[in-house]
Amino acid sequence: MHHGIALYRSRKIHIGNQRMGDxxxxxxxxxxxxxxxxxxxxxxxxxxxxxxxxxxVRITASNIKEARNLKNIRQELSNRGYHFPLSADVHFNPSIAEIAAAHVEKIRINPGNFARDDIQGPFLKLLAVCRQHNTAIRIGVNHGSLAERILEKFGDTPEGMVESAMEYLRICQQQGFHNVVVSLKSSNARIMIYANRLLQMRMIEEKMDFPIHLGVTEAGAGEEGRIRSAVGIGTLLKEGIGNTIRVSLTEEPEQEIPAAQKLLEAAYRTNIGVTGKPTLIKPLETSYQRRKSKKTGKIGGGLVPVVITRFPEEPMEEQPTATEADYVFVSDHELINDLPGDRRYILTAESWLLEEYPQETFFPLFSLKDFTDYGKTSDVLNFVLVSPDETKQALELLKAPEVPACIIYLHETSDKSRKAFTTLVKDVSFSMPVIIMASYNENDRERFWMRTATELAWYFIDGYADGLWLDHPFADNDKLSATAFKILQATRARMTETEYIACPSCGRTLFNIQETLREIKAATSHLNHLKIAVMGCIVNGPGEMADADYGYVGSGRGKISLYRNKEMVKKNIPQQNAVEELLHLIKTNGDWHDRS
Ligand code: SF4
Structure with a gap:
């Protein structure tokens, strides 16, 4: 069953023996x-x-020789009985694209660097070759490598990304060339979501219906890479946008596939039939604005979203750890008298009412009914549990609360609950902070990451929620808060970790990027104020490492160049010392502190 709000209905295109869209x-x-x-x-x-x-499968074709070798690769795959289509990734040179188009089923070009000012001439030539060989084209825009003329006019914004693609799509439309797919990617999932929402609206306005390819670039590896990808891709799939996906991870490429399958499963988008005319989906935000909730205790009012978890099975550290939840829910009354200090606890209203607890650190959790019926509430902070079915009632009862309170809103996956939630937070006369509570019982960790990120990211991407409470009957409480923090980080709602921007690597990478990323992470994971990029090649790496503070970029066999912001500060240094040099660079710029 499909749970998206509405579907963008694309045309059907053919890429070799595969069909896409519609x-x-x-x-x-x-x-x-x-x-x-x-x-x-x-x-x-x-x-x-x-x-x-x-x-x-996409293969890089960075020069004429590589473009020609695609013929041998295609042939050998066919000899071995693999007839799935191949796509050639061509960044800079129209003549490489023309050669590749004759050998594989699809060509990806990047409008940011395909041709400079005269795009019409080279692109028309490519369309003619593609038409001759029945080759599909992807117009693949990257946030980090927009053309100069686009940057001058729009900056590196979602609008700029959309316009960059539309220039080419309009030519395809005029020429009646329809075997086209379009992508707008960024390592910043929030930008990628806004850009794609805007793209599908713009295509509908201009009567276009090209299928959309989704991906978050430089997402990294492990839990972080999966969550960052699912935040971007999963959010859009649930909104009915997206016909093909790539989960790009800095791991072996085949490991991307189960992750992508679980992501699709989370978005309930496989094998659905789509009928009807394209609808302009409303309301979908295309720029960031935080909902103006009233600051209540240390929650809402523009403060970073808080994280809540339940009391762990394992004993807690005496002092809170850096990535520990901000509030701990204690359901078992027996435990209350032995709780470690320096924390804020949420108790059930029944427990809280039994004794006088310190007001600044113990807060009651009421049901909606009990909150309005009970005589006694906290003067500092109360939590009120609201289910989607109670939304209307909550709006009536909680508009002007007499005591400070926050809503804990129970997340459900249906369209109905999404609409109910939107009604609540869009009501301008209602300003209580809203924290999302979501319960899962997935045993497979990858599936758990994909589901949580896919279902919950939009609350933060659209600036609606003031906190996140993840619950799972068996999961370790530290892991739950770590996942919650990663979702907040990927949606850019709250940065608690060093942000790594790592390309998935391709034929242009001449060093072991996975090992290097692990090494850099081990040395810098405590520098949570920094963004560090690890990029495979000097050709595209610097352009695509977005707003990284430091960059480690492959610049030839055994050679690395280091960047501070967009500026190259060490050129072609030997790879053996490069990680050490990077740490030295961070230290000399005053961005280093020791682990606490
Ligand atoms: S090495 Fe990395 S940055 Fe360079 S083209 Fe390949 S994926 Fe992109």
């Missing part, structure tokens, strides 16, 4: 990261990706 299942793809000149390594990696469940 009710077709969302297609999963990945990209090779071995050298395109190593035919056998490339073929074997493609096979691993296909065997994992992808139905399209």
């Amino acid at each position: 009710g077709e299942p969302v297609l999963i793809q990945s990209m090779t990261n071995v050298s395109t000149m190593d035919t056998i390594a490339c073929v074997e990696q493609c096979i691993r990706i296909f065997d994992a469940g992808a139905t399209l």
Whole structure:
């Protein structure tokens, strides 16, 4: 069953033997990261990706030789019985694109660097070649590499990304070339979501219906990479946007496929049939604005969203740890007298009423009915549990509370509950802070990350919620708060960790990026005020490392260049010392502190 609000209905296109758009299942793809000149390594990696469940693989073609070798790769794959389509990733050179178009089923070009001012001439030539070979095209815009003329006019904004794609899509439309898919990617999931929402609205306005490819670039690895991808991709899929996805992880490419499958499962978007005309989906935010809730205790009023977890099974540390939840819910009355200090606790209203607890650190949790019926409440902070079905009642009863209170809103996945929640937070006369509480019982960790990020990110992307409470009957409480903090970080609602921007690597990468990322993380994970990029190549890395404070970029075999913001500060240093040099650079710029 589909749970999105509405569906953007794209046209159906063909990429080799695969179809995309117009009710077709969302297609999963990945990209090779071995050298395109190593035919056998490339073929074997493609096979691993296909065997994992992808139905399209992208291969970099950074020069004429690589573009020509795509023919051998295609041939060898066909010889081995793999007829799934291949896509060539071409960044800079229209003539490379023309050669590649003759050998593979799809070409990806980046409008930011495909051609400079005269886009019409080279692009028309490419369309002619693609038409001749029945090759599809992806217009693949990257937030970090917009063309100069777009930047001058729009800045590096979602509008700029949309316009960058629309220039090319309009030519396709005029030329009657419809075998086109479009993508707007960014390492910042919030920007990527706004850009894609805007794109589908703009396409509908201009009577276009090209399928949309979704991806968050440089998402990283592990839990962080999966959550960041699911925040961007999952949010949009649930809103009915997206026909093909790539979860790009700095891991082996075949590991992206189960992650993508679980993400799709979380968004309930596989195998759905879509009928009807495209609808302009409303309301979907396309720029960030935090809801103006009233500051209540240390919650709301523009403060970063808080995290709540239940009391852990394991004993708690005497002092709170850096990533511990801000509030701990204690349901068992027996435990209350032995709780470690320096924390804020939420008790059930029944427990709280039994004794006089310190007002500044113990707060009651009421049901909506009990909150309005009970005579006694906290003078400092009360929590009120509200289910989607009680939204209307909550709006009536809690508009002008006599005591300070926050809502704990029970998350449900239905469209109905999303609408109910939106009604609540959009009511300008209602200003109580709202914290989302979501319960899961997934045992598979990857599935848990995909579901939580896919279902919960929009509350923070759209600036509506003031906190997050994740619950799970068996999960360790530290892990739950870690996931909650990662969702807040990926939605840019609250930064608690060093932000890593790591490219997934491709045939252009000449060093072991996974190992390097692990090494850099081990040394810098406590620097939570920094964004550090680890990029595979000097060709696209600097442009795509977005707003990183420091960059570690491969610049040739055994050579690394280091960046501070957008400026190269160390050129071609030996790879053996490069991590050490990066740490030295961070220290000399005064951005280092020791772990506490
Ligand atoms: S930045 Fe990474 S993924 Fe992008 S082209 Fe360079 S090596 Fe490939």
